[in-house]
Amino acid sequence: xNARRLLRCVNARRLLRCVNAPGLLRCVNAPGLLGYGIGGGLIITGxxxxxxxxxxxxxxxxALWFGGLVVAHDGVLVPLVLLVGVAVGRxxxxxxxxxxxxxxxxxxxxxxxxxxxxxxxxxxPSLLPLDYGRNLLVVLxxxxxxxxxxxxxxxxxxxxx
Amino acid sequence: MVRDSVMRERAETxxxxxxxxxxxxxHSERVAARLGMWLGISFTVAFATGLFSHFMQHPPxxxxxxxRPVGLxxxxxxxxxxxxxxTIPLLFAKLWTVYxxxxxxxxxxxxxxxxxxxxxxxxxxxxxxQLITGLLNISYVYLxxxxxxxxxxxxxxxxYGALIIxxxxxxxxxxxxxxxxxxxxxxxxxxxxxxFLGTVAAASGLTVLFTVGETYxxxxxxxxxxxxxxxxxxxxxxxxxxxxxAGVTTVIHDPGYRLTVTGAVRTPLSLTYDxxxxxxxxxxxxxxACVEGWSAEAEWSGIRLRDLAALAGIAPDAILTVESLExxxxxxxxxxxxxxxxxxxxxxxxxxxGAPLAPxxxxxxxxxxxxxxxxxxxxxxxxVVAA
Ligand code: HEM
Numbered sequence: 001x002n003a004r005r006l007l008r009c010v011n012a013r014r015l016l017r018c019v020n021a022p023g024l025l026r027c028v029n030a031p032g033l034l035g036y037g038i039g040g041g042l043i044i045t046g047x048x049x050x051x052x053x054x055x056x057x058x059x060x061x062x063a064l065w066f067g068g069l070v071v072a073h074d075g076v077l078v079p080l081v082l083l084v085g086v087a088v089g090r091x092x093x094x095x096x097x098x099x100x101x102x103x104x105x106x107x108x109x110x111x112x113x114x115x116x117x118x119x120x121x122x123x124x125p126s127l128l129p130l131d132y133g134r135n136l137l138v139v140l141x142x143x144x145x146x147x148x149x150x151x152x153x154x155x156x157x158x159x160x161x
Numbered sequence: 162m163v164r165d166s167v168m169r170e171r172a173e174t175x176x177x178x179x180x181x182x183x184x185x186x187x188h189s190e191r192v193a194a195r196l197g198m199w200l201g202i203s204f205t206v207a208f209a210t211g212l213f214s215h216f217m218q219h220p221p222x223x224x225x226x227x228x229r230p231v232g233l234x235x236x237x238x239x240x241x242x243x244x245x246x247x248t249i250p251l252l253f254a255k256l257w258t259v260y261x262x263x264x265x266x267x268x269x270x271x272x273x274x275x276x277x278x279x280x281x282x283x284x285x286x287x288x289x290x291q292l293i294t295g296l297l298n299i300s301y302v303y304l305x306x307x308x309x310x311x312x313x314x315x316x317x318x319x320x321y322g323a324l325i326i327x328x329x330x331x332x333x334x335x336x337x338x339x340x341x342x343x344x345x346x347x348x349x350x351x352x353x354x355x356x357f358l359g360t361v362a363a364a365s366g367l368t369v370l371f372t373v374g375e376t377y378x379x380x381x382x383x384x385x386x387x388x389x390x391x392x393x394x395x396x397x398x399x400x401x402x403x404x405x406x407a408g409v410t411t412v413i414h415d416p417g418y419r420l421t422v423t424g425a426v427r428t429p430l431s432l433t434y435d436x437x438x439x440x441x442x443x444x445x446x447x448x449x450a451c452v453e454g455w456s457a458e459a460e461w462s463g464i465r466l467r468d469l470a471a472l473a474g475i476a477p478d479a480i481l482t483v484e485s486l487e488x489x490x491x492x493x494x495x496x497x498x499x500x501x502x503x504x505x506x507x508x509x510x511x512x513x514x515g516a517p518l519a520p521x522x523x524x525x526x527x528x529x530x531x532x533x534x535x536x537x538x539x540x541x542x543x544x545v546v547a548a
C-alpha cells in the first residue's frame with residue numbers, strides 16, 4: 001500500500017467515525033467552529049430582531065405560522081405525497097408518470113394562491129390581471145401531453161429493443 | 162410485568178424500523194447532498210439580494226447607493242423573487258428525501274444530538290416560512306398578523322444562520338458525495354437518482370419560465386402564472402397602490418395644488434402645475450421595479466430633480482425628502498440621496514408616454530429615478546425638503 005492510499009484509508013476511517021458520532025461538535029475543526037460562531041450569531045440576531053420589532057413582527061403570530069407550516073408539511077403534505085408515490089409505484093411505467101406528477105404538483109402549488117384570487121382588489125385591476133385557473137389548466141395540459149408522449153415513446157422503444 | 166416489557170420491546174423495534182420502511186433509493190445521502198448544494202446556492206442568492214433590497218430602503222448612516230447601473234435593482238429583486246419561486250421545488254424535494262430521518266429512533270441520542278435536531282427544525286421551519294409566506298405575499302394574500310417585510314427580514318437571519326451550522330455538521334457527507342465520483346451504486350440507482358434530480362430541476366425551470374415574464378418583458382407572454390403582466394395597468398403600466406387606496410382621489414385635482422421646495426434652500430419655491438409644465442422638460446426611459454419582483458419600463462417626461470434643486474439653491478451634498486399628498490402609509494415620503502438626485506435621469510415626472518400621469522401613477526407629479534425600489538418612487542408629490 002503506498003503512502004497516498006494509506007492516507008486516504010486513514011481519512012476515510014476518520015470520516016466514518018465523524019459521520020457515525022451523533023450530534024454537534026463531531027470532529028469540528030477551526031473553520032467549523034467559525035461556522036458555528038457565525039451561524040449562532042445570525043440566529044441570535046434574527047430572534048432578537050423578531051422580539052425587538054415585536055410591534056411589527058407579532059412574535060406569537062409568527063410562531064404560529066412557523067410551527068404551523070412545519071406541522072402541515074411533515075404531517076399532511078409529505079404523507080399525502082408518500083401515498084401517491086406508493087400508488088404510482090404500482091404502475092407499469094411509473095417513472096414518467098412520477099416525473100409528470102412532480103412537475104404538475106409544483107406548478108399547481110405555485111399557482112394556487114393566484115388561482116384562489118384572494119388577493120384581488122376592486123381598486124386595482126393591474127394586480128392579478130390574468131385568468132389563473134385557465135392558465136393553470138393550460139400548463140397542466142402541456143405537462144400531461146409531454147408526459148404521455150414520453151411514456152409511450154419509452155414503452156415502444158422497450159418493446160422494439 | 163414480563164408482558165409489559167415484551168410489548169415495550171416490540172414497540173421499540175417497530176419504531177426503530179420506521180426509517181427503514183421508506184423503500185425508495187432516493188431517500189439517500191447522495192440525493193440530499195446534491196439538492197442541498199442547489200439550495201445552498203439559491204438561499205445565498207436570496208439572502209444577498211434580500212439584504213441588498215433592505216439596505217437600499219434603509220441605508221445605514223450616510224451611506225449612499227449609486228444610481229447606476231439603471232436596472233440593477235430590477236435585476237437583483239427579480240433574481241430574489243423568481244429565484245425564490247424556483248427554490249420551492251428544491252426545498253420540497255430535499256425535505257422528502259430526508260423525511261425518514263424525521264422518524265429516527267431514539268429521537269435524541271445525546272444532548273448535542275438534540276441541539277442539532279433543534280437547529281434542523283429552525284432551518285426547516287425558516288425555509289418553509291420564507292418560501293411560502295413569500296409566495297403568498299407576491300400573490301397579495303396576506304393571511305398573517307405580522308408585517309411581511311419585518312418578519313421576512315428577521316427570519317432570513319434565522320434561516321441563513323441555521324444553514325451555516327447545518328453545512329458544518331454535514332460537511333463530511335457533503336465532501337464524500339459531491340467531491341468523489343466513486344461508482345459503487347447499482348446502475349438502476351444511478352438512473353433513478355439522475356431522473357429524480359432532472360425532474361426537480363425541470364419543475365424549477367418551468368416555474369421560472371411561467372413567471373419570469375413579469376419582470377423580463379420579452380417573455381411576458383409566457384408569464385401565465387405570474388401575479389403581474391408588465392403591460393397591464395393604466396397607461397399600460399402596473400400599479401401597486403391606487404389613488405383610491407391612498408385616499409388622494411380628490412386632493413390631487415385641487416386647483417390650489419402647489420409643489421413646494423423648502424428646508425436647507427437659498428430660495429424656497431412654491432410652484433403650480435402650470436409652472437412645472439413651463440420648466441425645461443426632459444424625457445427618459447426607466448423601469449419601475451417593484452419590491453415584489455415585477456418590473457416594467459416606460460417613457461417618463463418631466464423636470465429633472467437636480468434642475469429644481471439648482472433653482473432653489475440646494476447644496477449638491479444635501480439629502481432630499483420627497484413627500485406625497487398621501488396622509489399616512491409607510492411609503493408617503495422617501496429620501497433621495499445625492500447620487501440619485503444629482504443623476505440627470507432622476508425626474509419629477511409629469512407624463513408617461515407623452516400623456517399626463519394617470520391618478521394611479523401619481524398625478525400630478527411623481528418621482529422616478531434609476532436603480533431604486535418602486536416603493537421609493539414616491540407618487541402624488543407635493544413637497545421636496547432639503548437637509
Ligand atoms: C419564494 C421565495 C421568496 C419570495 C417570493 C420573496 C419575496 C420577497 C419580497 C416581496 C421582498 C420585499 C419585501 C418588501 O420590501 O416589502 C423580499 C425581501 C427580502 N427577502 Fe425575500 N423572498 C423569498 C425568499 C427569501 C429567502 C429564502 C430569503 C433568505 C435567505 C429572503 C430574504 C429576504 C430579505 C433579507 C429581504 C429584505 C427585507 C426587507 O426589506 O427588510 N427571501 N423578499
